[in-house]
Amino acid sequence: MSVDAMIAAAEKWIGTGEPNAIQQWYRERNGADYNGNFAWCDAAVSYWATRADERDAVLFGHDFAYTVAHAARFKAAGRWHAMTDGIKASGIRRGDVIFFDWDGSSEIARIDHVGIVTGVSADHRHVFTIEGNTADVCARRARDVHDIAGFGRPEYKRSPKTPDTGGGTGSKRPVVSLSKLVAAFEKDAPREGTPVSYKPTIYVENALVAEKLLAKQYADGHAGSATRSAYSLWQERCGFHGTEPGGDADGTPGMTTLKRLGLLHGFDVAA
Template identity: 50%
Template sequence: MGTAAQMLDQARKSIGMTGRPNTITREYAGRHGDDFLRASWCDMAVTYWARHSGNAAAVLLGGDRAYTVWHASDFQRAGRWRVGTVAEVNAAKPGDIVFFDWGASDSIGAIDHVGVIERVLGGGRVQTIEGNTSDACRRRVRDASVIAGYGRPAYSGGPTASTWMEDLMKDLPLVRKGSTGEHVETVQGLLLARSHLEVRITGTYDAKTEAAVRAVQKWGGTTADGQVGPKTWPILLRVN
């Protein structure tokens, strides 16, 4: 059986995948039929990552899953389900399988979407990797309001903080005023987790985001240039 770190490493390899059919849906359809080639593929992605990281037994308790409700029910039956309250979301771990209800309930029967938790940000927020989000695999920042709950796989070992951080740092770009996109959302989520409530998760690196980054840089003892690069990402991600 694999580890949470291996599950996350496999998920990161899919970031940027777009459209369907794709590698994930083709592999799933090869086992379960061509109807899955163009189907919603968020849970097929979780299945793919689990199989390719040696975590099928830990993550796929009922076997391959393309239907999120059944997958969440597998975790519930195994006693490995946590409801999506703020307190429970704050207690999540990297590698947990997180399920969403866009109707903002904690009902398993209402689940719409699934991903894997990459980072717990605090304040009921998590950073995730998700397949089939805007028909692509992307990082997202989500909060407890749309999290129905999460499953806790029985991985053989947890990722160490240092290994996880080293792997994550390799994929993080320079983000600064004028930048847009998912990495900006991540910065803004991390700033909110550090009580910079003036910041909003918009995906646009605006003046408020820049000012909050400068404040965090001063606190962390690095140059307060307002840009998030290799010296600032670790400060934002520091757990203290």
């Protein structure tokens, strides 16, 4: 699903302060009412959706700077979910557009702020987000239920499927099997000179090198401790937390983070 493209568009702006190019982009499209250093959290969501080619799903074809109007549009489309039953019961998930009321209500008219969901903590106590205009920058945040008014669920496009390449002819992109990759990671293969237990591991390692999380000398096809540590950093970058064994960022690949890596670096993922 191109929810990954939406989140990738947001991640490129992490650390951006103000004034910024998102504000300028919104001003050029929507006029002088947006001169100066205006609040840009929803302008950022509008920008990311435009770059991800998801304007219909996220914006219903419009730009938004006013969070109340944006949430109301989700409601009019039947895609609004008020946060009245807690994080777990709400079913909030990666890619949802999350709206906040700092006073703790779930009323659309009182919404203050907006972001994009990147994940939910294993204990369902926090929702992980990327937000523009949070303390005047674009940043990752962990939000608890008190601040969440509700969320809109975009109907994202599905990415076109690429044929399973598994070694056959006519392949365009390599395929990494998640189950085989996890088995290779669990073996914690030794260094150079020993057989590689799963050759497509190299695609994952090369992607981690490209993300500047793994030193190039460790991209040798052996899923060793350096690779596992680098993958843990990738999981954290994707919004997951918990580096202890069994945590969401413990260095063991999962489908969500592996697909995200493949989307950015040219491989597909199979079970």
